[in-house]
Amino acid sequence: MIEHIAIALVAIGLAFDLLGAIGLIRLPDIYNRLQAATKCVTLGTTSILIGVAVHAFAQDLNALGIKALICAAFILLTSPVAAHAIARGAHISGVRLWEGSVVDKYQEEQNK
Amino acid sequence: MTFYVLALFILLFACFLCLCRIGMGPTAPDRTVAIDTLGTLVVGFTCIYALTQGLDFYMNIAIAWALLSFIGTIALAKYLEGRGFDD
Numbered sequence: 618m619i620e621h622i623a624i625a626l627v628a629i630g631l632a633f634d635l636l637g638a639i640g641l642i643r644l645p646d647i648y649n650r651l652q653a654a655t656k657c658v659t660l661g662t663t664s665i666l667i668g669v670a671v672h673a674f675a676q677d678l679n680a681l682g683i684k685a686l687i688c689a690a691f692i693l694l695t696s697p698v699a700a701h702a703i704a705r706g707a708h709i710s711g712v713r714l715w716e717g718s719v720v721d722k723y724q725e726e727q728n729k
Numbered sequence: 730m731t732f733y734v735l736a737l738f739i740l741l742f743a744c745f746l747c748l749c750r751i752g753m754g755p756t757a758p759d760r761t762v763a764i765d766t767l768g769t770l771v772v773g774f775t776c777i778y779a780l781t782q783g784l785d786f787y788m789n790i791a792i793a794w795a796l797l798s799f800i801g802t803i804a805l806a807k808y809l810e811g812r813g814f815d816d
Contacts, residue, residue, distance in 0.1 A: 635739060661773070
């Protein structure tokens with residue numbers, strides 16, 4: 618039963634990871650790609666790590682499970698920070714928005 | 730365990746898509762996003778591989794990879810802003 622829960626968590630994480638990677642290929646500009654890749658892949662990898670931890674605790678691999686939970690917490694904390702830094706760096710280095718984008722709050726804030 | 734082997738191949742395919750974006754990406758921030766995503770995917774890959782082998786020291790590789798990927802991404806973002814590393 619616990620193995621089925623772990624497999625369901627890993628499957629959800631795999632779906633998010635694969636959709637994030639496809640979004641990284643398909644979307645038109647850096648900011649769209651950033652939100653697809655970072656949000657989907659952060660949630661997907663966290664789900665995979667929690668599923669692996671559940672399966673490891675069920676199989677009495679306690680060290681593996683605790684390390685997986687530490688890794689999940691770390692990814693959940695650092696990945697949004699990295700994405701924010703990349704978006705700010707891209708905007709400051711002068712990468713244009715896609716022509717279909719309708720609003721640029723950061724530029725409006727700079728122009729005040 | 731067969732499911733986890735399939736999961737490893739799906740993650741390899743996602744990593745291949747990230748490598749395509751690193752090759753194609755027209756600007757430097759595109760490549761930086763793809764490198765960050767690739768690092769996160771490799772952490773998940775290593776974790777599932779550790780579970781299939783039943784060895785916990787692969788998780789040390791995953792934790793170290795996550796740390797180094799974060800530091801590298803922050804350094805590249807600082808470089809994109811055109812500022813020094815000390816402010």
